[in-house]
Amino acid sequence: AQAETQAEKAEVQAYFESTGFERWNRIYSDSEEVNRVQRNIRIGHQKTVDAVLAWLQQQGDLSSRSFCDAGCGVGSLSLPLAALGAGSIAASDLSAAMVAEASRRATEAGLASGRLSFTASDLESLQGRYDTVICLDVFIHYPQAAAEAMVKHLAAMAERQLIVSFAPYTPLLAVLKQIGQLFPGPSKTTRAYTLREDGIVAAAASAGFRPVHRSLNQAPFYFSRLIAFERDPA
Numbered sequence: 001a002q003a004e005t006q007a008e009k010a011e012v013q014a015y016f017e018s019t020g021f022e023r024w025n026r027i028y029s030d031s032e033e034v035n036r037v038q039r040n041i042r043i044g045h046q047k048t049v050d051a052v053l054a055w056l057q058q059q060g061d062l063s064s065r066s067f068c069d070a071g072c073g074v075g076s077l078s079l080p081l082a083a084l085g086a087g088s089i090a091a092s093d094l095s096a097a098m099v100a101e102a103s104r105r106a107t108e109a110g111l112a113s114g115r116l117s118f119t120a121s122d123l124e125s126l127q128g129r130y131d132t133v134i135c136l137d138v139f140i141h142y143p144q145a146a147a148e149a150m151v152k153h154l155a156a157m158a159e160r161q162l163i164v165s166f167a168p169y170t171p172l173l174a175v176l177k178q179i180g181q182l183f184p185g186p187s188k189t190t191r192a193y194t195l196r197e198d199g200i201v202a203a204a205a206s207a208g209f210r211p212v213h214r215s216l217n218q219a220p221f222y223f224s225r226l227i228a229f230e231r232d233p234a
């Protein structure tokens with residue numbers, strides 16, 4: 001299973017360095033060159049990003065807080081978070097192409113500064129401690145057990161909060177098939193994993209975190225459960 005996971009990750013990486021990068025860079029932009037499915041994914045994803053930003057803003061001043069944006073893509077969360085005055089943001093992604101684009105967008109938006117860093121790294125290699133660790137819409141590439149292990153890994157890096165979003169398990173295979181169309185390979189549909197929420201919550205609980213905020217963000221062809229966890233006071 002380990003070898004299979006490695007092979008699958010190499011495929012995901014190759015995809016997000018090439019076709020996947022182009023496709024998702026377009027989805028996560030204002031470009032008109034998107035089809036109906038992609039436009040809806042853009043709308044749904046923006047709801048997830050907006051929900052995170054609203055939740056964080058409710059908590060008051062962000063300038064003293066450090067953030068880790070794990071699997072940052074083109075910076076759809078990190079850039080507005082920087083604009084809101086976050087103390088520091090360490091953004092990273094498995095794909096060097098994504099990281100380069102995120103960095104380019106930060107410069108273009110006048111947000112490049114020492115407080116915002118971009119690094120090419122997979123989730124597994126991330127280290128360090130942050131006030132808040134955020135990982136949005138990356139677990140689609142992780143089967144249940146691997147996603148739960150990753151929740152524990154990210155939780156260990158979070159001093160106060162962990163915020164994750166993922167496609168929740170649903171018997172609606174039609175939806176899954178549509179998601180699958182965005183991914184590479186002959187058996188596209190098997191590579192988009194939906195996750196059981198109770199397992200994710202249990203993994204966070206075993207790392208000392210409890211859910212404090214939940215929302216379901218959706219649009220046609222997009223379905224994402226967002227959960228914010230807080231470290232239980234010891």
Ligand code: SAM
Pocket residue numbers: 009012016024028070071072073074075076077092093094095098121122123124135136137138141
């Ligand atoms: N979190 C970003 C957002 O919400 O805008 C990007 C979401 S995009 C659907 C998924 C991202 O996960 C891609 O940029 C991809 O390169 C990245 N990714 C996939 N597997 C990863 C891994 N093992 N480690 C780090 N990043 C990964």
